[in-house]
Amino acid sequence: MTLHHTLQATDGRARAGTLHTAHGEVPTPVFMPVGTAGTVKAMTADAVRATGARMILGNTYHLMLRPGAERVGRLGGLHRMVDWDGPILTDSGGFQVMSLAKLRKMDRDGVTFRSHVDGSKHRLTPERSIEIQHLLDADVTMCLDECIPFPATEEEAARAMRMSMLWAARCREAFVPREGYGLFGIVQGGVFPELRAESVRALTEIGFEGYAVGGLAVGEGQEIMFQTLDITTPLLPADKAHYLMGVGTPSDLIGGVRRGIDMFDCVMPTRSGRTARAYTSRGVMNMRNARFADDATTLDPECNCPACTRHTRAYLHHLFRAEEMLGPMLLTWHNIRYYQRLMERLRAAILAGRFEDEAARIEAGWEAGAA
Numbered sequence: 425m426t427l428h429h430t431l432q433a434t435d436g437r438a439r440a441g442t443l444h445t446a447h448g449e450v451p452t453p454v455f456m457p458v459g460t461a462g463t464v465k466a467m468t469a470d471a472v473r474a475t476g477a478r479m480i481l482g483n484t485y486h487l488m489l490r491p492g493a494e495r496v497g498r499l500g501g502l503h504r505m506v507d508w509d510g511p512i513l514t515d516s517g518g519f520q521v522m523s524l525a526k527l528r529k530m531d532r533d534g535v536t537f538r539s540h541v542d543g544s545k546h547r548l549t550p551e552r553s554i555e556i557q558h559l560l561d562a563d564v565t566m567c568l569d570e571c572i573p574f575p576a577t578e579e580e581a582a583r584a585m586r587m588s589m590l591w592a593a594r595c596r597e598a599f600v601p602r603e604g605y606g607l608f609g610i611v612q613g614g615v616f617p618e619l620r621a622e623s624v625r626a627l628t629e630i631g632f633e634g635y636a637v638g639g640l641a642v643g644e645g646q647e648i649m650f651q652t653l654d655i656t657t658p659l660l661p662a663d664k665a666h667y668l669m670g671v672g673t674p675s676d677l678i679g680g681v682r683r684g685i686d687m688f689d690c691v692m693p694t695r696s697g698r699t700a701r702a703y704t705s706r707g708v709m710n711m712r713n714a715r716f717a718d719d720a721t722t723l724d725p726e727c728n729c730p731a732c733t734r735h736t737r738a739y740l741h742h743l744f745r746a747e748e749m750l751g752p753m754l755l756t757w758h759n760i761r762y763y764q765r766l767m768e769r770l771r772a773a774i775l776a777g778r779f780e781d782e783a784a785r786i787e788a789g790w791e792a793g794a795a
């Protein structure tokens with residue numbers, strides 16, 4: 425059986441399920457820490473496991489540039505190289521080329537670009553992206569698509585979406601089916617309901633093991649993101665996994681789960697961990713703030729991570745002020761643990777039919793902290 429998703433419960437449009445992959449079962453809703461270049465920054469693989477994370481994300485764009493897709497293949501694939509025995513999802517490269525590469529040229533057949541690392545020339549086509557993700561041995565492979573910036577005209581969104589749908593068909597053709605492995609299609613269409621519906625029709629016509637909502641978390645803001653989800657997720661096949669790419673803050677995750685999303689990934693918890701921003705049950709805190717200099721209390725009393733069980737806010741404050749690398753290490757670990765605990769709480773609430781109560785309780789905790 426290829427990779428598949430089973431549902432255990434629904435509560436409104438929120439879903440609790442299990443993603444069955446070649447490298448194990450993943451409870452959903454799931455948050456995937458981002459391991460862009462084959463590492464979740466500042467964390468060993470054991471530390472990532474200790475947070476409760478079950479699935480991580482890697483990037484075709486970064487890994488094809490360095491150390492190179494064929495080299496990762498020779499090293500036994502990403503699982504072997506990273507020492508991660510759980511499932512791995514890899515993004516296809518389209519989004520990263522548009523946001524990172526220099527001198528890129530998109531044509532109907534693919535995209536040519538220069539590496540942001542050393543300026544060397546590269547080309548990504550649907551077939552090459554699928555081949556790279558096969559060499560990486562990703563459990564979930566993403567289609568090569570074109571993610572347009574926000575705002576965009578309906579004409580621009582239609583052009584990019586229709587090209588992405590042609591590329592999706594070519595990705596389906598190029599993908600080598602394997603037990604426990606799957607290819608996900610990516611819905612595009614900007615903020616335009618008819619284009620989103622056309623994109624879902626095109627993808628379900630081709631048939632994928634899971635469906636991602638792309639083209640969001642590109643600066644449109646939470647309200648427009650949620651409005652777009654409201655008109656898109658109900659159209660997705662209920663018996664397949666629904667993945668919202670690049671999202672998001674804890675508040676985004678609650679709203680995304682409420683709207684039928686099963687899978688998330690975002691650099692927010694790791695990026696924030698390196699910049700002293702802590703996500704806690706009482707909201708966000710900047711640990712560089714002088715108010716923490718003598719604060720001998722626990723960062724988050726509800727958390728069981730090393731930062732919260734062994735250290736104080738004053739110590740974290742000191743580490744960041746002193747530019748010590750242990751600061752980003754401890755706070756990244758905490759933030760990923762916070763995101764995992766959030767997903768665990770939401771999943772348990774859906775199974776118990778009290779999703780809205782739990783969401784309200786979590787949001788009340790943030791408000792209390794802000795008071």
Ligand SMILES: Nc1nc2cc3nc(NCCc4ccc(CCO)cc4)[nH]c3cc2c(=O)[nH]1
Nearest residue numbers: 515516519571638639640641669670691692695
């Ligand atoms: N293939 C593909 N990949 C995507 C990745 C994405 N990632 C995002 N957003 C990430 C946004 C994001 C970027 C940086 C930070 C750090 C704090 O500023 C947080 C969020 N949107 C995305 C859309 C797509 C998409 O359509 N197709």
Ligand SMILES: [Zn+2]
Nearest residue numbers: 727729732758
């Ligand atoms: Zn913690």
